[in-house]
Amino acid sequence: MIDIHHHLLFGVDDGSPDLETSLEMARVSAENGVTHIVCTPHANSQYPYNAPLIAERYAELCAELDGWMGLSLACDFHMTAENIYDAAANPWRYSIDGKGYLMIEFSNTAIPPQIIDAMFMLQSAGYTLIITHPERYPALLGQPELLAEMIRKGSLVQVTSGSLYGRFGKMAEAFSNELLDRNWIHFLATDAHSITGRPPHLKKGYDYVAQCAGVETAERLCVTNPLVAVEGAPWPPQPEPLGLWDRVPLKFHAKRFAGPPRRDAGNDAPGSGKGGFFKRLFGR
Ligand SMILES: [Fe+2]
8 A cells, every 4th residue: 555645754743753753653554554655744834844854854764764665755735825836836846756746735724715726726837636634624624515626626635544434533534434435535545643643554444445435445545546646647537426526415514513623633734824825815
């Protein structure tokens, strides 16, 4: 399997703090059947993308792993105006190994409709966008039709493995399972940050998908689609996304879930602002 969302690089964000932990995380990934990890350090206000440091740590980790775990370098790309302008001006700087597939992350607090315009700007620059864990943004769970529109406009979807079996709360579990039922998921990944707190347990997600949707789907989400993204190959045909083009409303309704969202139910990008940048970006 290939895990395309993983905070394996040490000392660059809230993922692995040191080389020793990174090596242990890689070992746990290998135990889970993972042979290749895409390192996705944050690029947000709290953890700016320090390219020279990231390149240095990536080279050190590659040397330490000595080929027993394949590695790629990418980014957990937060959708700020600054990031968007930089990525648009420097294709394909933040994408997986610079080959075009870009992992994008939204704000927890607000996702305005103008996000579609911002995404189009990146797509026009040549990126293929992968929406990371849509099931974990409270701001998106309240307007799931916005995700449908993003998919119709060509974005791909990566769900966190643990969301499917309830690790991120009932809302994320319900939403991600409906996405699975509808063939709206293209990738499963761990978004691992540590060995115990947010571990790289991809096999559990693979087994869950294999049981609920069949081995073929599990292979597609954990092996073949991730390989396409790592290689930067053209996106292949996928199973029919049920209810997408004929706009069948999702069964999921956030209001059915009582109580406040769990603290870890959203993304891991604090300081993301409240969408005001879109106003500055597009003047509305
Ligand atoms: Fe992440």
